Amino acid sequence: MNTNQTLKAKKNNGKNIFVSYREKDSSGETGRLVDSLKQHFEDDQIFLDIDKIEPGVDFSDAISHSLECCDVMLAIIGPQWMGMSNETSRIKKEGDWVRLEIATALERKIRVVPVLVDGAELPNAEELPEDLQALLKRQAYEISNKRWRYDTDQLIEFLEKNIGVIPRKIDDEKPVKKVSLSGTVKLVLLIAGGFFILSIVLYAMGIGQEPEPINHNNPPIHNNNDGPGTEQDYNNPDNNVKNITGNTTPEKIPVKNIEGTWMDANGLYYLVIAQDGEELGVTSYALSGDQSGEGSGYIEGNKVNMSVNVFNVGNISLRGTLSNDNINFKGTSTIESDGTPYTEALHLVKNNKAAY
Known part of the structure; x- marks a missing residue:
């Protein structure tokens, strides 16, 4: 971070966030998280280390200046955060800049929050150098791809309420400018409004409406008293109301076939659905092939309702509609974790091949 950036950060009079990560480990997840934070x-x-270090600048000096105006560090840890190189962990090398960032922050008593992404876990004590041992005593936040938005919302709430990072200001609504209409325009609008009100009155009186055509294929429904059918006659099967075919109930919509393997459109997981008529059995899997949950559901026509208990996550309700070609299933998924529901868009695609 250069001097101008440091001064600008100090002028915002709020708490600032430093994001530390290893590019070859979690650049995609870090970029996605930073985008969420900037919203x-x-x-x-928000300071992303690699964006702030200029060419030719000493890493130690750059890190020192960057941390001068930061109040909290998010240490993004993915599966390759240790940085294995020639069977030696890069994090144990004194010149490793990820180590320098975190060690400097810990030394300056800056709050360091480990953020676990892509299924990563905190390393063991023997895997870290002495100056990073304090990192293991920090409460970590896990951000899962399956519940990304929910997890990032929880992290943002923590930064705002516990750290004191001030949220973005919402611009006040600009006052609406009143437009003065000329007398002629007012007269035209008044006349047009009068015609509009008159047309509504005439329509309500039935004047000018076309008579309803008689549909010979669907004669009016009558009740058992041979009088005109009422709304209750239409809806109450006990009245023995009959349609044109003589059936006492409307024809049932055929149940569509949803059995098979369904891939999440974002490529995060897949479901294997077994079907017995309207009843459904559901098993969820990670892309590695490991089972991640199980549940049940039902289908009515092309409307699907399923509930899956995902291990270590919570209950997920999947509701949506099956496409006419039985290939796409779109709707919503609601995650219920720790009593806090969160709903997002759902899109599953039928996989005609064998499960992963």
Whole structure:
């Protein structure tokens, strides 16, 4: 971070966030997280290390200046965070800049929050150098791809309420400018409004309406008293109301076939669905092939309702509609974790091949 950026950060009079990560480990997840943070906080409150270090600048000096105006560090840890190189962990090398960032922050008593992404876990004590041992005593936040938005919302709430990072200001609504209409325009609008009201009155009186055509294929429904059918006659099967075919109930919509393997459109997981008429059995899997949950559901026509208990996550309700070609299933998924529901869009695609 250069001097101008440091001064700008100090002028915002709020708490600032430093994001530490290893590029070859979690650049995609880090970029996605920073985008989420910038939707809630000001851009100059968030510092992404690699974006702020200019060519030719000493890493130690750059890190030192960057941390001068930061109040909390998010240490993004993915599966390759240790940085294995020639069977030696890069994190144990004194010149490793990820180690320098975190060690400097810990030494300056800056709050360091480990953020676990892509299924990563905190390393063991013997895997870290002495100056990073304090990292293991920090409460970590896990951000899962399956519940990304929910997890990032929880992290943002923590930064705002516990750290004191001030959220982005919402611009006040601009006052609506009143337009003065000329007398002629007012007269035209008045006349047009009068005609509009008159047309509504005439329509309500039935004047000018076309008579309803008689549909010979669907004669009016009558009740058992040979009088005109009422709304209750239409809806109450006990009245023995009959349609044109003589059936006492409307024809049932055929149940569509949803059995098979369904892939999440985002490529995060897949479901294997077994079907017995309207009843469904559901098993969820990670892309590695490991089972991640199980549940049940039902289908009515092309409307699907399923509930899956995902291990270590919670209950997920899947509701949506099956396409006419039985290939796409779109709707919503609601995650219920720790009593807090969160709903997002759902899109599953039928996989005609064998499960992964």
